[in-house]
Amino acid sequence: xxxxxxxxxxxxxxxxxxxxxxxxxxxxxxxxxxxxxMQIYKDMTIGTAKPDEEEKQGxxxxxxxxxxxxQRYSVxxxxxxxxxxxxxxxxxxxxxxxxxxxxxxxDSLIYGIEYEDINLDEEYRKQLEEKIKIEGxxxxxxxxxxxxxxxxxxxxxxxxxxxxxxxxxxxxxGKTKTEQEIESRKNEVKYDYRVFAxxxxxxxxxxxxxxxVDIMIxxxxxxEVEQLRKxxxxxxxxxxxxxxxxxxxxxxxxxxxxxxIDTIKQETRRYAKRQLTWFRKNKNTIWLNGLDSIQNNxxxxxxxxx
Numbered sequence: 001x002x003x004x005x006x007x008x009x010x011x012x013x014x015x016x017x018x019x020x021x022x023x024x025x026x027x028x029x030x031x032x033x034x035x036x037x038m039q040i041y042k043d044m045t046i047g048t049a050k051p052d053e054e055e056k057q058g059x060x061x062x063x064x065x066x067x068x069x070x071q072r073y074s075v076x077x078x079x080x081x082x083x084x085x086x087x088x089x090x091x092x093x094x095x096x097x098x099x100x101x102x103x104x105x106x107d108s109l110i111y112g113i114e115y116e117d118i119n120l121d122e123e124y125r126k127q128l129e130e131k132i133k134i135e136g137x138x139x140x141x142x143x144x145x146x147x148x149x150x151x152x153x154x155x156x157x158x159x160x161x162x163x164x165x166x167x168x169x170x171x172x173x174g175k176t177k178t179e180q181e182i183e184s185r186k187n188e189v190k191y192d193y194r195v196f197a198x199x200x201x202x203x204x205x206x207x208x209x210x211x212x213v214d215i216m217i218x219x220x221x222x223x224e225v226e227q228l229r230k231x232x233x234x235x236x237x238x239x240x241x242x243x244x245x246x247x248x249x250x251x252x253x254x255x256x257x258x259x260x261i262d263t264i265k266q267e268t269r270r271y272a273k274r275q276l277t278w279f280r281k282n283k284n285t286i287w288l289n290g291l292d293s294i295q296n297n298x299x300x301x302x303x304x305x306x
Contacts, residue, residue, distance in 0.1 A: 003192040004090050005305055008098045010035070010106055010279055011198030012272035013242075014208040015290045018051050020198070021099040023294050024301060025059045031089045033082050034064040035100025035109075038241040040078075041069045043228055046221045047243040049212065062089070069228060069238035079108040086191065098193075103154070103278035110282070112189040113181050124171055128164050143167060148176040154278060156270065161240040194305045197279045198297075200290035206269050213243070213265045222247055242268055 007030070009021050021032055034040070038048040042065055045052075050065060062085035067073050082098065082105070089096040098109060107113055132140060137160055144166040145152045155162045169177050225247040228235075239245055243264050250260035279285060286304045288297045 003190065004096075006086055006096045006098060006109075006191040006193050007301065007305060008035075008106060008110060008193055008195040009198070009301075010099075010101060010103075010195065010285075011288075011290070012205060012275040013049075013101055013268060014212045014272070015101075015198040015200060015205060016294075017099050017101065017198060018049075018055065020288075020294050020297055021097050022051070022055070022057055022059050024298050025095075025097055026057065027298055028095050028302075029093075030095040030097045031060045031062065031092070033062045033085045033089070033096055033098045035078075035082065035098050035102055035105045036064075037073075037078075037102040037105060038238075039064050039100075040067045040073055041065070041238050042067065043231065044069060044224070044238060044241070044244070046216050046219045046224045047241065047247075049216075068232070070232040070234050070236070072236040075104055075108050076114075078105050079114075082109060083190075101275050103275060106195075107181075109191075110189070110193040110195060111181075112187045114187065121168065121172065124168065125164070128167060132160070137163065140164065140167065148178050150178045151176065154274065156274065158267070159240075161237055194301075195282055195285045196288055196297075196301055196304065197285045198288045198290045199276065204291065205272060209268050209272060210265050213261060213268060216243065217261060222250070225251065242271055 007024070009017050009024070011017050024030060025032055036048065038044065039050050040063060041048070044050070045065075051061070063078065063081050086096045086098075098106065100106065128140060138157060140160075140163050141152070141157045144155075144163050147170050148166050151166055152163075155166075157163075166177050169175070169180070173180070175183075221243060225244060228239075228244075229248075229251075239248055246255065246260050246264045246267070249255045250257060255263065286300065288300060
């Protein structure tokens with residue numbers, strides 16, 4: 001029996017995924033499943049580059065703008081929500097288009113990876129936080145590297161959330177994150193995922209990232225973070241997002257405004273580089289040139305799904 005086709009459009013931040021996916025959806029009667037670990041959060045719009053209603057052009061988006069920033073949200077949660085969204089889109093007779101740059105989320109779908117939704121050990125989390133205060137995040141990074149060297153390859157030494165996750169998974173299950181992924185990849189994948197990734201010349205991508213950060217600041221990213229801190233008392237993962245954690249440091253007088261902006265740009269460029277490295281692992285990916293016209297890339301996608 002033929003599996004239903006699901007289109008995936010991935011790529012680095014600021015590469016034009018949103019504009020391409022919306023035009024494609026209009027063309028093929030599609031609906032979009034967001035695959036972005038920050039766009040899930042309510043009240044976090046500017047720093048996540050979340051499309052507004054005008055940009056969406058009437059195209060329905062799922063798995064976006066529905067989780068409170070004071071709530072925890074895992075890859076297992078995403079896989080469940082995204083699969084339900086894909087089912088609903090298919091049942092409506094439309095084409096699902098999964099769009100985003102969060103590699104872990106995309107892999108959970110296209111490879112059928114089952115991440116154990118482990119319960120948070122608050123005591124162990126406190127121990128890790130204390131260790132960071134005393135010895136620095138690098139000590140946790142080194143610890144995670146010994147436990148799961150393959151998983152740590154994909155993670156920045158500054159990515160506190162994911163470094164801690166490697167340690168927490170191992171403590172809770174006795175298995176590394178990599179071992180879990182290998183085991184679950186043996187499962188049958190329910191859909192026929194056709195994966196397309198956007199790339200462009202590094203210098204141009206970096207220019208676009210720098211410009212996007214400037215626009216976010218102009219639009220009121222600092223004020224958005226101030227409002228979030230007034231409205232919510234805790235942020236288990238939301239404030240670890242790029243842009244947000246730097247603004248928090250600025251508001252805590254750890255950065256000057258200029259240092260904050262430069263750091264956001266630098267960290268976002270590094271993140272884009274890691275995203276491209278991640279997406280190149282999938283040998284079945286069809287690559288699109290982000291500098292080509294949207295229509296040209298739509299034609300390539302249509303050829304790739306037929």
